[in-house]
Amino acid sequence: MAKTHYVRTTLSFLFILTLLVAGCGQAAPSGQGGGKLEGTITISGAFALYPMMVRWGEEFKKLYPDVKFDISAGGAGKGMSDALAGAVDIGMVSREIYPEEEQKGAFWVPVTRDAVFVSINQKNPVWEDLRRKGVTQDAFIDIYITGKITTWGQVVGRPEVTNPIHVFTRSDACGAADAWAKYLGNKKQENLKGVAVYGDPGLLDAVVKDPLGIGYNNLNYIFDAQTGQPVAGAVIVPIDADGNGQADPAETYASKKEAMDAVATGRYPSPPARDLNLVTKGKPTGLTKAFIAWILTDGQKYVDEVGYIALVKSKLDAASQKLD
Secondary structure, eight states: OHHHHHHHHHHHHHHHHHHHHHHHTSOOOTTOTTSOOOEEEEEEEOTTTHHHHHHHHHHHHHHOTTEEEEEEEOOHHHHHHHHHHTSSSEEEEOSOOOHHHHHTTEEEEEEEEEOEEEEEETTOTTHHHHHHHOBOHHHHHHHHTSOOOOBHHHHHTOTTOOOBOEEEEESSOOHHHHHHHHHTTSOOGGGOOSEEESSHHHHHHHHHTOTTEEEEEEHHHHBOTTTSSBOTTEEEOOBOTTOSSSOOGGGOOSSHHHHHHHHHTTOSOTTTSEEEEEEEESSOOHHHHHHHHHHHTGGGGGHHHHTOBOOOHHHHHHHHHHHO
């Protein structure tokens, strides 16, 4: 009997020890490092949000080494379609979410803010005029929508300059084109004229290679990450928002910091300034929810560092409540 009692006691001890060890491996609450979160999060979509998402993935992985990320850029349209089709866990969408997309199950939260800037080649024949005068909204409409303005001389009131404007736009469904088109008379991407080029990097490259080119780029693509200056070969066209015929200091952005300050303080027009969103098919759960919850809280400390504009606290709080 004594032997039997010993065996039962030993088995009971081992069973309790097993439970204690297993309990140590439970996932930590969202936002706490060192837990047992694991798995792969797949993400696709907006070029505008891609650099920020890569950084968020890197920082989250430091907290949870067993979490892996598969992140790809392909435009906001791809992010939305991939999310709704269940092809990815999260879609990056750099535009507003349409009612018909919500009806299909799109759940979304804003996570940061960005803006689209007009880019031209630094060797543009009338760059000095553009830098001094800026370009009005009406002039941009006649370049990109109506096609009434076709030469650079027309833009700055110098008829003797007959160099044609080489207009470039995006070929992929994207938030940048959506925001730019909205600014030009509440139009849509398909209303934008120009040679269609794929992706933010591709559009900027087309402008850098063409002294007569004009395009539009998200903040983190038009500015060099290392220097904070516009990418070599490109410059930003000031928007003459008040229509006074000159580019005021508040409308001229020679550095990334100046551009970010303009967006953050509301001095830059909206659109093309806009919120960037994450989309899932239905309300997220598990690992995906934990990651998004972290982005809305602890992850926000990396926003300014990467070159994005933080959302106001009330909007972040509302997004967190929506997630719960």
